[in-house]
Amino acid sequence: MVISNKRIGIVGARGHTGAELIRLVAAHPSLELAYVSSRELNGQRVEDHVEAYRGDLRYSSPAHEELPALAADVVVLALPNGKASACVEAFDAAGQDPLIVDLSADYRFDDRWYYGLPELTRHKWRGEKRISNPGCYATAIQLAVAPLKDLLAAPPVCFGVSGYSGAGTTPSDKNDPEKLRDNLMPYSLTGHMHEKEASRHLGLPVEFMPHVAPHFRGLTVTTNLYLSRALKREDVLARFQQAYAGEKLVRVLDEAPWVSKIAGRHHAEIGGFALSADGKRVVVVSTLDNLLKGAATQAMQNINRAIGVDEYTSIPTGQEAHA
Ligand SMILES: NC(=O)C1=CN([C@@H]2O[C@H](COP(=O)(O)OP(=O)(O)OC[C@H]3O[C@@H](n4cnc5c(N)ncnc54)[C@H](OP(=O)(O)O)[C@@H]3O)[C@@H](O)[C@H]2O)C=CC1
Numbered sequence: 001m002v003i004s005n006k007r008i009g010i011v012g013a014r015g016h017t018g019a020e021l022i023r024l025v026a027a028h029p030s031l032e033l034a035y036v037s038s039r040e041l042n043g044q045r046v047e048d049h050v051e052a053y054r055g056d057l058r059y060s061s062p063a064h065e066e067l068p069a070l071a072a073d074v075v076v077l078a079l080p081n082g083k084a085s086a087c088v089e090a091f092d093a094a095g096q097d098p099l100i101v102d103l104s105a106d107y108r109f110d111d112r113w114y115y116g117l118p119e120l121t122r123h124k125w126r127g128e129k130r131i132s133n134p135g136c137y138a139t140a141i142q143l144a145v146a147p148l149k150d151l152l153a154a155p156p157v158c159f160g161v162s163g164y165s166g167a168g169t170t171p172s173d174k175n176d177p178e179k180l181r182d183n184l185m186p187y188s189l190t191g192h193m194h195e196k197e198a199s200r201h202l203g204l205p206v207e208f209m210p211h212v213a214p215h216f217r218g219l220t221v222t223t224n225l226y227l228s229r230a231l232k233r234e235d236v237l238a239r240f241q242q243a244y245a246g247e248k249l250v251r252v253l254d255e256a257p258w259v260s261k262i263a264g265r266h267h268a269e270i271g272g273f274a275l276s277a278d279g280k281r282v283v284v285v286s287t288l289d290n291l292l293k294g295a296a297t298q299a300m301q302n303i304n305r306a307i308g309v310d311e312y313t314s315i316p317t318g319q320e321a322h323a
Pocket residue numbers: 011012013014015016017018037038039040041077078079080081083103104105134135136165166167168169170290291294295
């Protein structure tokens with residue numbers, strides 16, 4: 001049986017996450033790029049900006065209302081927060097129902113959209129064609145808390161440190177290498193979007209304190225968990241190993257993972273598992289590349305499942321680093 005390729009459009013493809021998606025699509029046997037949009041790069045050749053792509057496609061800058069006519073089977077919205085709904089409305093108005101994967105936070109609280117963190121929500125997918133891709137820190141938090149969720153005596157407290165690519169390409173203090181040099185920049189210390197997102201999807205309150213650091217990509221979340229009964233370290237480790245057994249994109253380590261080792265890699269790492277002397281407090285460290293497992297790779301997992309191919313198609317799942 002010949003299965004024809006699906007056509008995919010990326011809206012907001014100049015950004016960091018859009019570029020990572022182009023790389024993943026370039027390596028995909030059943031997807032081909034229909035369009036990649038950017039106002040700033042309009043007319044320029046994609047292969048001049050993304051080395052992994054070889055072909056004649058150029059960036060274009062269609063208005064939202066013009067997107068349906070481009071007839072992609074899959075549409076990824078990689079726009080800043082607050083900008084996705086205008087695109088979604090354009091498809092609704094045209095009576096078109098492509099698979100839409102939104103990378104922004106805009107639909108993470110909308111029950112009509114599937115929240116795609118496959119390792120935790122795979123079983124909840126009911127064939128929805130609208131998928132909300134989780135936030136980067138929110139992914140690391142949920143992966144670190146979920147295996148001990150039933151034993152918590154207090155809200156998890158999470159200290160996050162992200163590389164500055166997490167702040168996108170629109171200039172701000174949080175992606176200004178000069179202001180970040182020799183610095184650690186705290187921000188949104190209560191009420192960050194990912195605090196709300198992780199709380200909602202874990203079904204328990206989470207406390208989150210984010211910071212940006214001078215490195216470009218990769219984030220660390222160090223999570224303090226108070227337990228309702230004492231555990232031994234081997235019990236904690238066994239819970240995590242069992243929770244993520246067979247998962248190709250979540251690795252459970254004995255030691256605490258280092259962010260320098262996760263940059264350019266597609267999986268998340270969870271480790272540390274330091275216990276207090278009374279066995280009722282455990283500290284777990286999770287790392288992931290915010291642009292990959294925190295965005296583009298997770299989107300590709302979601303797209304693969306929705307188009308009916310193996311979830312890991314085009315995603316390097318071994319030890320190899322991203323080119
Ligand atoms: N960076 C990260 O680590 C993560 C990001 N995300 C989310 O993914 C989305 C994309 O992030 P990222 O790639 O970092 O963002 P960037 O800031 O790097 O890119 C945003 C893209 O949107 C386009 N754009 C910017 N402003 C507008 C506008 N007003 N209208 C239409 N297009 C616009 C830009 O292209 P142009 O201006 O040329 O049109 C660019 O292609 C965001 O919602 C972000 O929150 C999610 C997880 C992790």
